[in-house]
Amino acid sequence: MTDFLANSKLAKLYRDVPPEYLAPYGQFRMEHPFKHITQEGVAWEYYDLGKGPETRLTLTGALGIPYFDWHHLLHFAQTSRVIAPCYPPVDTMDALCDGIAGIVRHEGIEKVHVQGGSYGGFVAQVFVRRYPEMTASLILSHTQPPYPDDEGMAKIRKSLRWMRVLPASVLRWVMNLSLSKLMPDKTPYNALLIAIYNELLYYRLTKASILSILTRAVDYERRRFTPEDLSAWPGRILIMMTDNDRTTPEEVREDFAKLYPQAQTHIFEDSGHATSWEQADAYRAVIDAFVKYNS
Numbered sequence: 001m002t003d004f005l006a007n008s009k010l011a012k013l014y015r016d017v018p019p020e021y022l023a024p025y026g027q028f029r030m031e032h033p034f035k036h037i038t039q040e041g042v043a044w045e046y047y048d049l050g051k052g053p054e055t056r057l058t059l060t061g062a063l064g065i066p067y068f069d070w071h072h073l074l075h076f077a078q079t080s081r082v083i084a085p086c087y088p089p090v091d092t093m094d095a096l097c098d099g100i101a102g103i104v105r106h107e108g109i110e111k112v113h114v115q116g117g118s119y120g121g122f123v124a125q126v127f128v129r130r131y132p133e134m135t136a137s138l139i140l141s142h143t144q145p146p147y148p149d150d151e152g153m154a155k156i157r158k159s160l161r162w163m164r165v166l167p168a169s170v171l172r173w174v175m176n177l178s179l180s181k182l183m184p185d186k187t188p189y190n191a192l193l194i195a196i197y198n199e200l201l202y203y204r205l206t207k208a209s210i211l212s213i214l215t216r217a218v219d220y221e222r223r224r225f226t227p228e229d230l231s232a233w234p235g236r237i238l239i240m241m242t243d244n245d246r247t248t249p250e251e252v253r254e255d256f257a258k259l260y261p262q263a264q265t266h267i268f269e270d271s272g273h274a275t276s277w278e279q280a281d282a283y284r285a286v287i288d289a290f291v292k293y294n295s
Contacts, residue, residue, distance in 0.1 A: 004029050010203065014195045021192045028070045034086065039102045046085040046103055050077025054136070054295050057104065057112035058084040059120035059127070062179060062213055063200040068193065072276065075284050080291070083107065089212035092219050093126040101131050110134070113291050117141035117276060118182075118247070119213075122220045129225075132233040137294045139287055141240040142273055144252055145259050146223045156214055163214070168207040175210060176201060182247065182273040193277050227259055237263035238290045240283070245273045264290065 004026070005011040014022060034045035047066060056076050060066040064087030066073065076082045085100050100123075104112055113136050116124025121143025128135045163171060183197060184190050205213075237260050241248045248256075257265070266286050271278040 010199055013198045013203075014192075016186075016188075017191045017195055018188050021189070025070060025192060025196075028074065029067075032073075037103065037106055039099055042088050042090060042099060044085060044088055044099055044103060046083060047073060048107060049073055049082045049084075050080055052080040054079075054291060055081040055083060055104075055109050055112045056291070057100070057114045057127075058082060059100075059114065059116035059123045060084065060087075061117060062119035062175075062217075063197070063205065064209060064213060065200055065204055067196045067200065068277075071280060072284060076287075079288075080113075081109070083109070083112065087123075087209075087213070087216075089206070089208035091212050091215045093123065093216050093223075094130065094219075096123060096216060097127045097130045100127065101134060104134060111136040113137045113139065113294075115139040115141070115287065116143065118143055118273065119217070122146075122217070125225065126220065126223070128233070128235070129229050132230065132235075135233070135235055137235045137237070137291065139238045139240070139290065140256075141283075142242065142245055142248060142275065144247060145225055145255055146221050156218060160211075160214060160218065164211060168205075168210065171207060171210040172201055172205070175205075175213070184272060184274045184278060190274070190277055193274065225259055227261060230260075236290070236294045238287070239263045239265045240268065240275070240286060241265070242268045242271050242273070242275050244270055245275075247273055 005014055032047060032049060035048050037044050058066065058069055058073065060069055066084040066086065069084060073082050073084055083103060085103055087096060088099070090096050090099065111134060114124045114127055116139070121140045124138060124140060125145070128138050183194060186194050239256055239260060241253060268275045268279055268282070276283045
């Protein structure tokens with residue numbers, strides 16, 4: 001069931017994952033290939049799973065391939081249709097959201113419940129502002145509003161020009177410096193999470209993909225969001241955070257409350273940035289209840 005592990009390098013990454021976790025993931029990879037379309041010369045890949053009266057648009061994190069979300073996709077597909085796009089190497093959030101909207105239209109879908117976690121939350125916040133008529137509700141998880149004066153992003157912005165001449169191996173090192181801080185300690189349960197992370201970062205992302213991830217992040221941080229942006233949009237908002245997530249300290253939570261005063265907020269405890277993995281059942285239950293109430 002795990003033919004992607006025929007590659008000896010990938011097999012090495014997954015060697016510490018217990019069979020009871022690896023087998024269903026391998027089965028998912030085999031049974032659910034990506035769909036493909038080309039829009040304006042850009043190739044797009046995406047999952048299209050499940051059936052139901054509602055459609056959930058699930059926007060994955062920074063690494064841009066929704067393998068991390070596989071168990072959530074299967075769960076949500078039991079009651080809904082689920083669209084989960086990969087992020088191609090386009091350099092602006094607008095271009096990314098336009099392509100995602102194109103997938104939704106291509107599949108004949110009028111409205112979607114937009115779910116975005118971490119970097120996917122950046123995408124989701126741009127998407128609802130760009131396509132409010134397509135967005136039934138907005139679910140944000142472990143993410144931030146734009147901070148144009150963020151020091152870390154300012155460094156990336158200044159570095160992008162010379163980053164373009166660096167080899168992919170160095171860019172992966174740069175990405176890992178930032179993202180690895182958000183990963184939980186390795187245990188038998190989350191060994192699969194860590195293996196997927198290493199596969200995506202070191203074997204799936206191209207140099208163009210890495211540069212586009214960083215360029216879009218800079219593009220996002222330059223934006224100015226206000227509470228009035230969505231004043232005419234009738235949808236509901238759910239914001240999920242964790243009390244000890246380093247990306248959403250108290251000041252970020254306060255800023256979110258000001259930006260989205262109409263939002264429902266749920267705070268998890270003691271699961272850092274990886275709540276969707278560490279507390280998967282509880283995480284899904286909060287989302288399911290919100291979507292059911294707002295359908």
